[in-house]
Amino acid sequence: MDNVGFGLYLTLYGMGTVLGLLLLLMxxxxxxxxxxxxRTVRPAAREGNAAARLTDQLHEPLPQNPDELSPELLAAISIAVITHARVRRGQAAPAMRQFEPGSQLFASRWVAVGRSYQNHPWRREN
Amino acid sequence: MDPSTLQQLLQGISNVTWQSVVMIAIGGLLIFLAVAREYEPLLLLPIGAGAILTNLPLSPLIGADGMLTALYDMGVANELFPLLIFIGIGALTDFGPLLENPKMVLLGAAGQFGIFLTLILALMMGFTRNEAASIGIIGAIDGPTSIYVSGILAPHLLGPITVAAYSYMALVPLIMPPVMRLLTTKKERAIKMPYTQRTISQRTRILFPIIVTIGVGTLVPFATPLIGMLMLGNLMRESKVVERLTQASSNELANVVTLFLGLAIGSTMKGEDFLKVGTLAILGLGLLAFVLDTATGVLFGKAMCLASGGKFNPLIGAAGISAFPMAARVVQKEASREDFSNFILMHAMGANAAGQVASVVAGGVLLALMGAG
Known part of the structure; x- marks a missing residue:
C-alpha cells in the first residue's frame, strides 16, 4: 500500500511538474x-506605406500607347508582377492542403517543397 | 593424451549452459528482426550481436579487460553514450512544426502519462522503487532517455529495458493504431485541420534551444544533461555556421556511438541475469506503457477537440509520445485511412517534436523525484 501511495505521489508531482514546465515553455x-x-510586420508595414505612395503616383492618367510608358514605370510593373507570382506560389501550398488536392502524392509534393525550402540548414536567410 | 589437455581443449563445449543457448537464440531473434523485418536495425543488430558474443562460453569479451566490458564502462556506466546520441538527435530534429504551433507542447506532456501509470503497476507487482521508475521510463518511448534513467536507477535492468524500449518503438505502427481506433469515432478521425504555414525566423530557431536549455536546466537540474545535449545539437543545426559539426554529430558520431551502445547493451544480456520472470514482466509492462501513452495522448486530444468546438483532430494527441518521427507518420496514416484527402502530418509533427522534449523533461523530473544523484 505504501508503494502505491508512493506511485501516486510520483504521478501527481511528476506529471504536475512536466505539465507546468511545458506550459511555461509554451x-x-x-x-x-x-x-x-x-519585428517582421513592422518593416512590412513601412514597405506598405511606401507602396501606397507609389500607387498614388500611378493614379495619374497613364498613356494609351504602352511604348510611351517610362522605363521606371515599366520596371515597377515588372517587379509587381514578379512579386505577385511569388506570393501566389507561396500561398499555393496551404491552399492545396486545405482543399482536396486530388491525390495524396500531389499534396505531399507541395509540403515537401515548402518544408525543405524553409529548413535547409545550409542556407542563410537573407 | 593427458585428460587435463583434453579438458582444456573442450572447455568451450563443457561450459555451454541452457541459459547461454537460450540467450544466443534470443540474440539471433533480434538479428532476424533487424535484418528480415527491419525493426530498428541500427540498434537491434548490434544488441543481438552483443548478446551472442556475451553468451558464448567463457567469452573473453566480457572479462575484466574484455572489449564489451570496456565499452560498457566507457559509455554506458557513466551515461556518456546516450548523451552523445542526443547531440545527433538534436542535430537531426526540426522543431519548426512545434514553433509554428506552440500549443502542441501540451500534447507532449499528455504522452508521458504512461510512465507514471506503468510505474504504479510495477510497484504493485513487487519491483523496488528504483526498478519501478526504470521500468516506467520505457513509457518515455525514447531509447536514450530510457537508457540514461535506468542506467542511473537500476543498471542491472538495463538489458531488458533497452530491448523492450527499442523493440516496441519499432512496433509503433502495430501498437498505436488499434488504441487510436478504439478511442476515437470515425467522425473525429476525419476532422480536417487547415495548415497555415508561418515562416519561423532564424532568430526564433536559435533562441528556442537556448531558452529550453536554460529554462529546463534551471527548473529541473537532473534533466540538464539530456536536454542540454539535445538542444546543443539543435543549436548547431539552426545556427547554420557549424555545418561540419552538425553533419558529424548526426552522421559519424551518432553512427559510431550507436554501434558501441548496441554492443554494450547486448553485453548486459548475460543468460543468468536476463532469463528471469522479472524480464518477462518488464517486457509486458513496457508494452503496456506504450499503450497507455497512446491512450492518454488520444484522450487529451479529445479534450482539445471538445475545447476547440470539434476543430481539433484527436488523433494528433497520439503523436505526443516521443518515437520521433514514426508516431507522426502513424497518425497521418490513420487520418488518411479514414479520409484520403485529410492531411494532418504537420500538426502531428508539432506534437511529436513536443513529445521529444517532454520525454526528456519527464526523465529529468523522475530522476529528481527519485533523488538520484
Whole structure:
C-alpha cells in the first residue's frame, strides 16, 4: 500500500511538474513568436506605406500607347508582377492542403517543397 | 593424451549452459528482426550481436579487460553514450512544426502519462522503487532517455529495458493504431485541420534551444544533461555556421556511438541475469506503457477537440509520445485511412517534436523525484 501511495505521489508531482514546465515553455514560445511577428510586420508595414505612395503616383492618367510608358514605370510593373507570382506560389501550398488536392502524392509534393525550402540548414536567410 | 589437455581443449563445449543457448537464440531473434523485418536495425543488430558474443562460453569479451566490458564502462556506466546520441538527435530534429504551433507542447506532456501509470503497476507487482521508475521510463518511448534513467536507477535492468524500449518503438505502427481506433469515432478521425504555414525566423530557431536549455536546466537540474545535449545539437543545426559539426554529430558520431551502445547493451544480456520472470514482466509492462501513452495522448486530444468546438483532430494527441518521427507518420496514416484527402502530418509533427522534449523533461523530473544523484 505504501508503494502505491508512493506511485501516486510520483504521478501527481511528476506529471504536475512536466505539465507546468511545458506550459511555461509554451508561453515562452508564444512570446518569442509574438515578438518575432512584430519585428517582421513592422518593416512590412513601412514597405506598405511606401507602396501606397507609389500607387498614388500611378493614379495619374497613364498613356494609351504602352511604348510611351517610362522605363521606371515599366520596371515597377515588372517587379509587381514578379512579386505577385511569388506570393501566389507561396500561398499555393496551404491552399492545396486545405482543399482536396486530388491525390495524396500531389499534396505531399507541395509540403515537401515548402518544408525543405524553409529548413535547409545550409542556407542563410537573407 | 593427458585428460587435463583434453579438458582444456573442450572447455568451450563443457561450459555451454541452457541459459547461454537460450540467450544466443534470443540474440539471433533480434538479428532476424533487424535484418528480415527491419525493426530498428541500427540498434537491434548490434544488441543481438552483443548478446551472442556475451553468451558464448567463457567469452573473453566480457572479462575484466574484455572489449564489451570496456565499452560498457566507457559509455554506458557513466551515461556518456546516450548523451552523445542526443547531440545527433538534436542535430537531426526540426522543431519548426512545434514553433509554428506552440500549443502542441501540451500534447507532449499528455504522452508521458504512461510512465507514471506503468510505474504504479510495477510497484504493485513487487519491483523496488528504483526498478519501478526504470521500468516506467520505457513509457518515455525514447531509447536514450530510457537508457540514461535506468542506467542511473537500476543498471542491472538495463538489458531488458533497452530491448523492450527499442523493440516496441519499432512496433509503433502495430501498437498505436488499434488504441487510436478504439478511442476515437470515425467522425473525429476525419476532422480536417487547415495548415497555415508561418515562416519561423532564424532568430526564433536559435533562441528556442537556448531558452529550453536554460529554462529546463534551471527548473529541473537532473534533466540538464539530456536536454542540454539535445538542444546543443539543435543549436548547431539552426545556427547554420557549424555545418561540419552538425553533419558529424548526426552522421559519424551518432553512427559510431550507436554501434558501441548496441554492443554494450547486448553485453548486459548475460543468460543468468536476463532469463528471469522479472524480464518477462518488464517486457509486458513496457508494452503496456506504450499503450497507455497512446491512450492518454488520444484522450487529451479529445479534450482539445471538445475545447476547440470539434476543430481539433484527436488523433494528433497520439503523436505526443516521443518515437520521433514514426508516431507522426502513424497518425497521418490513420487520418488518411479514414479520409484520403485529410492531411494532418504537420500538426502531428508539432506534437511529436513536443513529445521529444517532454520525454526528456519527464526523465529529468523522475530522476529528481527519485533523488538520484
Amino acid at each position: 508561453l515562452a514560445l508564444k512570446a518569442v513568436g509574438w515578438y518575432d511577428q512584430r
